[in-house]
Amino acid sequence: MTRLTRADLDALPAYVPGKAIPGAIKLASNEVPYGPLPGVVEALTAAITDVHRYPDMGVVALREALSRKTGTAEERIITGCGSVALAEHLVRATCLPGDEVLYSWRSFEAYPIIAASAGATSVRVPNTDKHAHDLRAMAAAVTDRTRLIFVCNPNNPTGTALRTAELDDFLAAVPENVLVVLDEAYREFVTDPDVPDGLRTYGDRPNVVVLRTLSKAWGLAGLRIGYLVAQPEVAGNVRKVVTPFSTSMVAQAAALAALKAEDEMTRRAGLVVKERDRLLKAVREFSPDTPETQANFVWLPLGDRAMAFGQACEEQRVIVRPFAGDGVRVTVGTEEENDAFLEAAAKAL
Ligand code: PMP
Numbered sequence: 001m002t003r004l005t006r007a008d009l010d011a012l013p014a015y016v017p018g019k020a021i022p023g024a025i026k027l028a029s030n031e032v033p034y035g036p037l038p039g040v041v042e043a044l045t046a047a048i049t050d051v052h053r054y055p056d057m058g059v060v061a062l063r064e065a066l067s068r069k070t071g072t073a074e075e076r077i078i079t080g081c082g083s084v085a086l087a088e089h090l091v092r093a094t095c096l097p098g099d100e101v102l103y104s105w106r107s108f109e110a111y112p113i114i115a116a117s118a119g120a121t122s123v124r125v126p127n128t129d130k131h132a133h134d135l136r137a138m139a140a141a142v143t144d145r146t147r148l149i150f151v152c153n154p155n156n157p158t159g160t161a162l163r164t165a166e167l168d169d170f171l172a173a174v175p176e177n178v179l180v181v182l183d184e185a186y187r188e189f190v191t192d193p194d195v196p197d198g199l200r201t202y203g204d205r206p207n208v209v210v211l212r213t214l215s216k217a218w219g220l221a222g223l224r225i226g227y228l229v230a231q232p233e234v235a236g237n238v239r240k241v242v243t244p245f246s247t248s249m250v251a252q253a254a255a256l257a258a259l260k261a262e263d264e265m266t267r268r269a270g271l272v273v274k275e276r277d278r279l280l281k282a283v284r285e286f287s288p289d290t291p292e293t294q295a296n297f298v299w300l301p302l303g304d305r306a307m308a309f310g311q312a313c314e315e316q317r318v319i320v321r322p323f324a325g326d327g328v329r330v331t332v333g334t335e336e337e338n339d340a341f342l343e344a345a346a347k348a349l
Helices: 040-050 060-070 083-094 110-117 135-140 164-173 196-203 232-241 249-260 262-284 303-315 335-348
Strands: 077-080 100-105 121-126 146-152 179-183 206-214 228-229 297-300 319-325 327-331
Touching: 040 249, 060 077, 060 249, 077 232, 083 110, 083 146, 083 206, 083 228, 083 232, 100 110, 110 121, 121 135, 135 146, 135 164, 135 196, 135 303, 164 196, 164 249, 196 206, 249 262, 262 297, 262 335, 303 319, 303 327
Parallel strands: 100 121, 100 146, 146 179, 179 206
Antiparallel strands: 077 228, 206 228, 297 327, 319 327
């Protein structure tokens, strides 16, 4: 048969979304369980009457709000169809075919897909035996072809977080012509004061981009919206490769409303953190190697038992996220949901 798509994509693993089964408890996609923030539904209802028009491609009002929130200039902020799309734009803006994208593994499963789709070569550096990024090995893996490094902090799916001192050393070791993307999708759940806020601590470095999302703590996963903060020169060229109009009108309206409900977001993140700490303690009873987590999920390094454990939970109507041969990621849900998971886990083991 005539080939119409790239042969190298045949072997590329597809993105696996967390399963949603009607009536089952879903702890598979790192969502927050409390519904949309106050004001969001009203903002969506108001925005819906204008959907025959294109959205504001400059995303002016929302970028203004994000600028106020983050204390960075509007020209440095770009929004996109989820932070995953922005990650893709960053690779597109930095890599030519054959260039290298570096990241730790295991980490966010979209990184290999994004690198491959740009024709870039993935360079994966194994996590430490404590399931954290090995920053020394990552710095040592930089070559003349490295154009971009993803640093996921806290790391999905292990929950581990890098401290300021380690990141300082790492950033000092990375050449200035390599873009370092600090992916902080779970920043709002961080409670350890030694884990830096990438924007505040590294936002002014020329080769650092900070990636944030409104999908997790801000409760807008279904609307697909994230943002990045980069230096103006970087932002200028990234903006050129953004898919036009990819931040929808409803996403812009909802994000503006969500940002106004920051206090409630913080309160809910606090509830998640409280449950996270309880869940972590309980999980360590049967999975003692589960690492400390700073995100809204816990990692069970069950190795070859991961898929069977995931399946057994699913049979009890609790959906978690297993990664074959490696481990299981469990999103922190409500108290009742977490109890249901712990019960299912006890039977699954
Ligand atoms: N980065 C990380 C580390 C993630 O875990 C996720 C979501 N799973 C994303 C980015 C993408 O989130 P979104 O596209 O919904 O903003």
